Amino acid sequence: MSRPRYVLALDQGTTSTRCIVYDEQARPVGRAQREFPQHYPASGWVEHNAEDIWRDSLATARAAIDQSAVGIDAIAALGIANQRETTVVWDRASGNPIHRAIVWQDRRTADECARLQRDGADALVRSRTGLLLDPYFSATKLAWILDNVPRARDRADRGELAFGTIDSFLLWRLTAGKVHATDATNASRTLLFDIHRQQWDDELLRLFRIPRSVLPSVRDSSEFYGTSAPGLFEKSIPIAGMAGDQQAAFFGQACFEPGTAKSTYGTGCFMLLNTGDNAVASNNRLLTTVACRLNGRSTYALEGSIFVAGAAIKWLRDGLKHLVHAAQSDAMAESLRGNHGVYMVPAFVGLGAPHWKPDARGLICGLTLDVTGSHLVRAALEAVAYQTLDLCEAMARDGASRVRAIRVDGGMAANNWFCQFLADMLGACVERPRELETTALGAAFLAGLATGVWPDLGAIAASWTRSAEFAPRMPDSERTALIDGWRTAVRRTLME
Numbered sequence: 001m002s003r004p005r006y007v008l009a010l011d012q013g014t015t016s017t018r019c020i021v022y023d024e025q026a027r028p029v030g031r032a033q034r035e036f037p038q039h040y041p042a043s044g045w046v047e048h049n050a051e052d053i054w055r056d057s058l059a060t061a062r063a064a065i066d067q068s069a070v071g072i073d074a075i076a077a078l079g080i081a082n083q084r085e086t087t088v089v090w091d092r093a094s095g096n097p098i099h100r101a102i103v104w105q106d107r108r109t110a111d112e113c114a115r116l117q118r119d120g121a122d123a124l125v126r127s128r129t130g131l132l133l134d135p136y137f138s139a140t141k142l143a144w145i146l147d148n149v150p151r152a153r154d155r156a157d158r159g160e161l162a163f164g165t166i167d168s169f170l171l172w173r174l175t176a177g178k179v180h181a182t183d184a185t186n187a188s189r190t191l192l193f194d195i196h197r198q199q200w201d202d203e204l205l206r207l208f209r210i211p212r213s214v215l216p217s218v219r220d221s222s223e224f225y226g227t228s229a230p231g232l233f234e235k236s237i238p239i240a241g242m243a244g245d246q247q248a249a250f251f252g253q254a255c256f257e258p259g260t261a262k263s264t265y266g267t268g269c270f271m272l273l274n275t276g277d278n279a280v281a282s283n284n285r286l287l288t289t290v291a292c293r294l295n296g297r298s299t300y301a302l303e304g305s306i307f308v309a310g311a312a313i314k315w316l317r318d319g320l321k322h323l324v325h326a327a328q329s330d331a332m333a334e335s336l337r338g339n340h341g342v343y344m345v346p347a348f349v350g351l352g353a354p355h356w357k358p359d360a361r362g363l364i365c366g367l368t369l370d371v372t373g374s375h376l377v378r379a380a381l382e383a384v385a386y387q388t389l390d391l392c393e394a395m396a397r398d399g400a401s402r403v404r405a406i407r408v409d410g411g412m413a414a415n416n417w418f419c420q421f422l423a424d425m426l427g428a429c430v431e432r433p434r435e436l437e438t439t440a441l442g443a444a445f446l447a448g449l450a451t452g453v454w455p456d457l458g459a460i461a462a463s464w465t466r467s468a469e470f471a472p473r474m475p476d477s478e479r480t481a482l483i484d485g486w487r488t489a490v491r492r493t494l495m496e
Contacts, residue, residue, distance in 0.1 A: 006074045007448040008065065008237065010057055011440035012082045012166050013245065014103065014267040015314070017056040019064035020437060021075070022444045024453055026463040028435065030068025032060040039100060044107035044349065047100035050088050053166060054173050058232065065233070072234040078174075079241030079447030081248035081439045082166040084189045087141040089152065089214070090169065092162050095177055099149050101166070102141040105268075105307060105349045109140035110358040121207055128194045128201050130279060130288030132356055136305070138165060139191035139208040146209075156211050163214040165189070167242045174239060176229035182216045184293035185247040193218070195279060195290055198298065221247070221292045222446040241446025243292060245439045246270040250291050250301065252442030253407040253433065254464040256457050261403055264439065265412035267314075268352070269306035269384055271391045273400055274299065284394040285354040292446075302400060304353040304391030308346040308362075310412050312380040315348070322373035326411065333378040333417045339482070341366040343489035344379035354394040355494065363493045366485075384412065385422040386486040392426055405429040409438040416468075424474035425483070434465040 005024045011017070018033035034056040039047040065072060085104035090097045102108070113133045116122070122133050131137055142163050146153040155161050164172065168182045187193040187200075192210060194201040200215055219225065221243045227236040243251060246264055250272045253262040258276035263269060272291060279288050279300040291301035313329055316322045323329060343365050345351075350358035364379065392403050405428055412418055413432050423430040435441050448454045454463075 005453060006068065006070050006076060007444040007453055008061060008075050008078045009440040009444040009447070010061055010078060010080045010170065011245070011437065011443060012053060012057055012080070012170065013439070014083045014105070017053060017060055018437070018440060019057075019060040020440045020444070021064050021068040021070065022441065026435065026441060026444070028437070029070060030064045030066070032063035032067060034060055042108070044110070046103040046105040046349070048086065048103055050090070050097045050101045050169055053101070054170065057170055062233065072237075075237055076453050077240040077447035077451040078228065078237045079443030079445070080167050080170055080239070081243055081245045081443035082170070082186070084165060084186060084244035084246065085136060085138050086166050087138045087145065087163070088166065088169045089142065089145045089161055089163050090172070092160055092177070095173060098152060098161065099145050102145065104136055106141065107135050107350055107358050109135040109144055112140050112143070113358070116207070124203065124207070125191060128196070128204060129188070129191055130195050130281070131189070131191055132285065132287070134356055135358055136352070137189055137191045139204070139210065142210060143208050156214050159213040161214050162216070164216050165244075167244070168216045171225060171239060171242070174228050174232065175226045179226040180216045181219050181225060183219055183221045183242040184290045184298060185221055185244045186242070187218045188290040189244060195288065195298070195300070198293070220294055220296065222294055222450045224450060238451060239447070240450035241443055241448075243442060243446055246272060246303070247291055248442030248446070249409055249439040250442065251445055252438030252440070253409060254461040255407065256461060262407045262409065263388055265309050265384060265408065265410035267309065267311045269309035269388060271304045271388060272301040273395055274301055275400075276300065280398060280400075282394070282398045284397045285356050286391070286394050286398060287353065302395055302398060304394060306384065306387045306391070307349050307352045309384045310410070311348070312344065312346040312383065313377070313412075316373070316377055316380060320373070320376070322376055327414070329377050329381060330415045330417045332374040333381050336374055336378055339378055339382060340368070340371060340375050341485065342371055342375045342379045343485055344376065344383045345489050345493040346380065346383050347493055351493070353391060357494060360493055363489060365489050365492060381415065381418045382421060382482070382486075385418065385425040386483065388422060389425045389483065403428050405431055407431045407433065409433060409436050411436070419468070419470045423470040423472045424479060427472050427479075430470040431466050432468040432470075434467040
């Protein structure tokens with residue numbers, strides 16, 4: 001009897017959950033996706049119902065397997081990629097969350113982060129975690145839940161509650177509570193994990209007032225975690241890979257060599273540059289993060305995080321009704337001769353790297369009476385390219401090599417106009433892979449690596465296929481003028 005040769009990837013994102021079945025050539029043979037509600041209970045607050053996420057995860061997994069028609073016996077493993085930093089606390093006895101999940105975009109703990117900065121905690125956090133004191137990360141979200149849900153802190157102290165990012169919560173549910181674990185990439189985004197010693201840090205736990213009893217165990221990104229509980233699928237499936245979504249995309253883009261870079265354009269934009277076994281400390285407010293951990297050995301990356309990318313197009317679609325489908329943005333931008341001096345700084349939930357201004361808010365400038373919805377759409381697309389340039393320049397100031405090529409993925413990477421504009425702004429080639437859903441693909445690679453579907457990293461790298469390349473072609477004078485306009489808009493935003 002032949003061994004299973006397909007892998008199921010569960011890609012749990014910020015606005016939707018998708019599952020994809022891949023064959024051993026890394027080709028998708030079945031997929032399903034569902035969007036789920038977002039909750040905004042106060043200004044700057046963003047929440048998810050974790051039960052919605054669990055329901056959609058299970059439903060899309062079943063649907064993807066059914067659509068693939070390969071049969072449950074052909075599925076070798078399940079890999080999980082997840083929206084990072086989003087924080088869930090649940091009851092260990094029932095498995096039920098005690099509060100809605102607090103999403104990575106949420107800014108409710110900005111004042112607490114500012115207090116910790118004033119108290120001088122930034123240096124400790126930076127040296128141990130590679131991160132900044134910002135409400136983006138999980139620790140202050142977790143502390144907020146423990147402080148604001150009645151009896152939560154007492155129950156946590158008694159060992160009755162469990163904390164996890166979305167990967168941990170899904171793993172718990174998939175294994176019917178038998179496994180409470182996360183991987184090193186997700187742990188590295190909590191502000192509680194020492195990325196050098198690769199363990200939870202007692203001093204950080206005291207700083208954020210987090211009881212160790214709520215924490216999951218930390219494992220490699222590619223290893224056997226457990227099997228799905230009976231009854232969830234026709235047959236139990238080994239769970240063999242987990243990574244935060246950006247690290248999963250990094251793996252799916254086969255960025256295995258130091259100096260390789262990828263940028264994912266989804267709700268936000270996240271650029272990772274492989275720095276090998278060297279955890280480079282940034283002097284330009286970038287993040288030092290675990291890119292993956294295999295066989296107990298960590299690969300590190302410099303990361304720049306942009307909070308709003310595709311979310312700006314979604315806002316123009318759903319909020320202002322300037323387009324019906326996000327895919328229209330390509331033609332709308334292409335229809336214009338220029339940007340008409342219109343700039344959007346999409347700081348709807350603050351500005352990420354390299355500014356890290358949680359209290360910044362969005363700005364549109366350069367408006368005149370002949371500006372149309374197409375100009376606003378183009379400004380939103382341009383803003384993502386400008387912010388990517390800001391990240392590249394910050395990485396260069398940290399001593400990284402100038403980016404000569406960048407591998408892109410995510411929904412916006414399908415937009416040809418955007419990819420060309422990005423190449424023009426970066427002055428570098430933009431490579432788009434055959435499979436744009438590289439977050440899901442990375443989760444599949446990690447699970448398939450642990451179960452022998454792919455024997456090694458070389459086999460995975462050989463499966464990466466480029467579908468398009470965009471070379472810079474804009475005159476330097478035009479590029480310089482556009483960038484100057486962007487920097488003026490950012491200065492105005494930071495002055496507010």
